[in-house]
Amino acid sequence: MIDSTKGRAEPTAIVLAAGEGTRMASRIPKVLHRVAGRSLLAHAIASVTDAGAGRIAVVVGPDREDVGAEARRYAPRTEVFVQTERRGTAHAVLAARQAIEGSSSLLIVFGDTPLLRADTLKALADGLKEAAVAVLGFRAADPTGYGRLLVRNGELVAIREERDASDEERKVDLCNAGAMAIDGRNALALLDRITDSNAKREFYLTDIVALARADKLKVVVREAAEEEVMGVNDKSQLAAAEAAMQARLREAAMRGGAILVAPETVHLSDDTKLGRDVIVEPYVVFGPGVTVEEGAVIHSFSHLEGASIGAGTHVGPFARLRAGTKLGKDVRVGNFVETKAAEFGDNAKANHLAYVGDSTVGNGANIGAGTITCNYDGFGKHRTEIGSGAFIGSNSALVAPVKIGAGAYVASGSVITSNIPDDALGVGRSRQVNKDGWARDLRALKGGQKGGD
Numbered sequence: 001m002i003d004s005t006k007g008r009a010e011p012t013a014i015v016l017a018a019g020e021g022t023r024m025a026s027r028i029p030k031v032l033h034r035v036a037g038r039s040l041l042a043h044a045i046a047s048v049t050d051a052g053a054g055r056i057a058v059v060v061g062p063d064r065e066d067v068g069a070e071a072r073r074y075a076p077r078t079e080v081f082v083q084t085e086r087r088g089t090a091h092a093v094l095a096a097r098q099a100i101e102g103s104s105s106l107l108i109v110f111g112d113t114p115l116l117r118a119d120t121l122k123a124l125a126d127g128l129k130e131a132a133v134a135v136l137g138f139r140a141a142d143p144t145g146y147g148r149l150l151v152r153n154g155e156l157v158a159i160r161e162e163r164d165a166s167d168e169e170r171k172v173d174l175c176n177a178g179a180m181a182i183d184g185r186n187a188l189a190l191l192d193r194i195t196d197s198n199a200k201r202e203f204y205l206t207d208i209v210a211l212a213r214a215d216k217l218k219v220v221v222r223e224a225a226e227e228e229v230m231g232v233n234d235k236s237q238l239a240a241a242e243a244a245m246q247a248r249l250r251e252a253a254m255r256g257g258a259i260l261v262a263p264e265t266v267h268l269s270d271d272t273k274l275g276r277d278v279i280v281e282p283y284v285v286f287g288p289g290v291t292v293e294e295g296a297v298i299h300s301f302s303h304l305e306g307a308s309i310g311a312g313t314h315v316g317p318f319a320r321l322r323a324g325t326k327l328g329k330d331v332r333v334g335n336f337v338e339t340k341a342a343e344f345g346d347n348a349k350a351n352h353l354a355y356v357g358d359s360t361v362g363n364g365a366n367i368g369a370g371t372i373t374c375n376y377d378g379f380g381k382h383r384t385e386i387g388s389g390a391f392i393g394s395n396s397a398l399v400a401p402v403k404i405g406a407g408a409y410v411a412s413g414s415v416i417t418s419n420i421p422d423d424a425l426g427v428g429r430s431r432q433v434n435k436d437g438w439a440r441d442l443r444a445l446k447g448g449q450k451g452g453d
Contacts, residue, residue: 003307005340009054009103009104009105009119009184010052010053010054010055010104010124011051011052011053011054011103011104011105011106011107011181012053012054012055012056012057012099012100012103012104012105012106012107013048013049013051013053013055013056013057013072013106013107013108013109013183014057014058014059014093014096014099014100014106014107014108014109015041015044015045015048015056015057015058015059015109015110015111016030016059016092016093016108016109016110016111016158017029017041017058017059017060017071017110017111017112018059018060018061018064018066018082018083018086018092018095018319019031019061019111019112020061021084021233022446023044023233023234024233024234024235025148025234025235026235028198028262029061029064029066029067030111030112030167030232030233031044031067031070031111031112032066032067032070033232033238035232035238035241035242035270036242036244036245036246036249036268036269036270037270037271037287037288038114038269038270038271039070039267039293040060040111040112041067041071041074041111041135042070042071042072042073042074043113043114043115043116043270044109044110044111044112044113044114044116045071045074045075045078046074046118046270047109047116047117047118047121047125048109048118048121049075049118050118051107051118051119051121051122051125052122052125053107055077055079055103055421056071056075056077056078056079057078057079057080057081057083057096057099057101058071058078058079058080058111059081059082059083059085059092059093059095060080060081060082060129061082061083061086062082062084063068064082064085068080072237075144075150079096079098079099081095081096081098081099082095082414083095086203087196087201087202087203088196088200088202088203088204089135089178089203089204089205089210090191090194090203090204090205090248091110091202091203091207092313092374093106093191093205094191094192094203096266097188098412100187100188100191100375101188102184102383103184103187103252104154104184104185105125105128105181105182105183105184106181106182106184106187107121107124107125107179107180107181108179108180108181108205109121109153109178109179109183110178110231111177112231112232112233112243113177113178113179113229113230113231113232114241115227115228115229115230115241115244115245115248116179116224116228116229117224117228120136120222120224120228120319121179121246123138123222123224124179124180124181125181125310126171126222127220127221127222128181128182128183129304130218130220131155131183131217131218131219132176132182132183132185132186132212132215132217132218132219132453133156133180133181133186133208133209133212133218133219133220134180134181134182134219134220134221134222135149135156135159135175135176135177135179135180135181135209135219135220135221135222135443136176136177136178136179136180136221136222136223136224136229136338137149137175137176137177137221137222137223137224138174138175138177138223138224138226138229138283139146139173139174139175139223139226140173140175140226140230141173141226143170143172143173143175144162145162146162146174146175146176147160147161147162147176147206148160148162148165148169148170148172148175148176149172149174149175149176149221150169150172152379153176154220155218155220156209156219156220156221157213157219157221157245158209158210158213159176159209162236165388168244174221174447176206177224177229177307178229178231179229179372180205180208182208183223186212186215186217188217189358190211190212191208193211194207194208194211194343195207209302209381215318225274225418227233227244230411232242233335245270246267246268249268249269249270249272250263250266250373252269253272253274256274256276257274257275257276257277257278258274258275258277258278258279258280258292259277259278259279259280260280261279261280261281261282262281262283263347265283265284266280266282266283266284266285266286267284267285267286268286269288269289269290270284270288270304271288271289272286272290272291272292273288273290274292275292275293275294275295275296275311276294276295277294277295277347278292278293278295278296278297278298279296279298280293280298281297281298281299281300281316281317283300283301284299284300284301284302284303284304285302285303285304287303287304287305287306288305288306289305289306289307289323290305290306290307290308290309290321291306291307291308291309291312292308292309293308293309293310293311293329294311294312295311295312295317296309296310296311296312296313296314297313297314297315297378298315299314299315299316299317299319299335300316300317300318301316301317301318302315302316302317302318302319302320302321303319303320303321304320304321304325305321305322305323306322306323306324306325307321307322307323307324307325307326307327308325308326308327309321309327309331310327310328310329310330310331310346311329311330312329313327313328313329313331313332313333314331314332314333314334315333316333316334316438317335318335318336319333319334319335319336319337319338319339320337320338320339320409321333321338321339321340322339322340322341323340323341324340324341324342325341325342325343325345326342326344327344327348328344328345328346328347328348328363329346329347330344330347331344331345331346331347331348331349332348332349332350332351333349333350333351334349334350334352335351335352335353336352336353336354337350337351337352337353337354337355337356338354338355338356338357339355339356339390340356340357340358341357341358341359341381342356342357342358342359342360342361343359343360343361344361345361345362345363345364345365345388346363346364347363347364347423348361348362348363348364348366348367349365349366349367350367350371351367351369352369353369353370354367354368354369354370354371354372355371355372355373356371356372356373356384357375357376357381358373358375358381358382358383358384358400359371359373359375359382359384359386359400360384360385361382361384361386362386362387362388362389362390362406363388363389363434364388364389365386365387365388365389365391365392366390366392367386367392368390368391368392368393368394368395368396369394369395370394370395370396371392371393371394371395371396371397371398372396372397372398373398373400374399374400377398381400382400382401383400383401384398384400384401384402384403384404385402385403385404386398386404387403387404387405387406387408387422388406388407389406389407390404390405390406390407390408390409390410391408391409391410392404392408392410393410393411393412393413393414394412395412395413396411396412396413396414396415396416396428397415398410398416399416399417399418402416402417402418402419403420404416404419404420404426405419405420405421405422405423405424406422406423407422407423408420408421408423408424408425408426409424409425409426409430410425410426411425411426411427411428413429413430414426414427414428414429415428415429416428433435
């Protein structure tokens with residue numbers, strides 16, 4: 001594939017996702033753990049896609065169809081290759097030999113680095129304009145334990161593991177981040193010459209630097225911020241990556257015009273979209289798939305996922321919007337209201353203590369406190385349709401499937417099981433009966449009896 005804007009072939013991205021991740025202490029594969037609502041693997045795929053990769057290959061471990069399925073969920077044309085034995089990073093790359101053959105260039109990343117930016121990968125790939133191999137590095141605050149990148153006259157001359165480094169080399173703070181770009185013309189010739197002549201009997205991708213130098217090929221370094229190349233190997237690092245991603249997303253949201261009253265208390269998903277002048281009060285959680293249009297207000301302690309909120313709408317406090325919720329303009333969904341697969345027209349209101357599921361609520365309709373739509377009969381879900389301008393009295397139960405006509409009223413405390421025509425009153429409750437003196441007689445009867453504690 002050719003990128004006409006750059007005049008050169010797009011790279012093939014190889015995402016290494018075969019690691020067992022034993023330190024995660026989890027039944028879930030490491031790369032399927034989530035940061036900001038998206039799997040680590042999906043973050044890696046998004047980065048290489050945005051960096052311009054024209055072909056994506058993901059290397060998975062044996063019997064990890066779930067990892068391959070996750071990759072294809074985000075990039076349907078992803079090619080999945082299996083590393084049958086875990087014998088090192090170069091061995092993993094060569095599991096995707098079919099994708100390497102004929103590629104103009106390779107961009108190799110790890111599936112457990114969710115913070116890696118597309119611009120960084122573009123810069124790494126651009127290193128191939130002047131070299132056969134480009135290695136991503138970072139300046140470590142504490143380089144202990146990392147492989148050092150030894151640079152001379154602008155070229156990378158070696159990647160030195162700490163155990164092999166001299167005292168002087170250990171003072172170097174430029175460290176190996178793992179990601180790499182390789183010119184496709186040299187890739188297989190170099191990769192196939194990597195040996196397992198080491199204590200672990202594994203094939204290390206880092207050995208490609210020495211091989212390229214031996215062939216008089218140039219190797220360069222491109223640098224990234226330390227936080228950006230953070231790998232996730234255990235639950236503590238997963239939490240650290242989440243915190244870093246949240247800080248990044250909050251900053252982007254505010255730069256885009258949203259107002260986060262207490263940013264550190266707001267949890268965003270990777271795909272959260274907040275319009276200009278949206279106000280988000282403290283302690284709000286945005287799950288995946290939320291869009292909030294201009295001027296809306298999300299009040300404190302609300303939880304939203306899979307929902308779209310129209311301009312000027314107010315949500316919460318203490319509201320829960322579940323998947324399929326669509327709120328029009330200037331809607332009010334107030335405290336302790338839950339919605340699911342519900343569409344509210346403009347100016348509709350459910351101000352407090354209601355459940356609205358599998359429903360359509362017309363423009364200007366009002367849903368009183370304590371109202372529920374009874375959408376599930378134990379076997380399937382059914383819809384409730386509430387017409388424009390309808391008024392649903394407090395403590396009512398609307399048993400779906402049912403239609404409330406435009407401008408209709410539902411009397412408070414009603415159980416509605418049949419359709420109500422436009423502009424009609426629906427009453428679904430027993431007639432009140434008053435029995436004079438009944439309470440007085442009860443007290444007289446019970447007055448001499450000893451009460452309980």
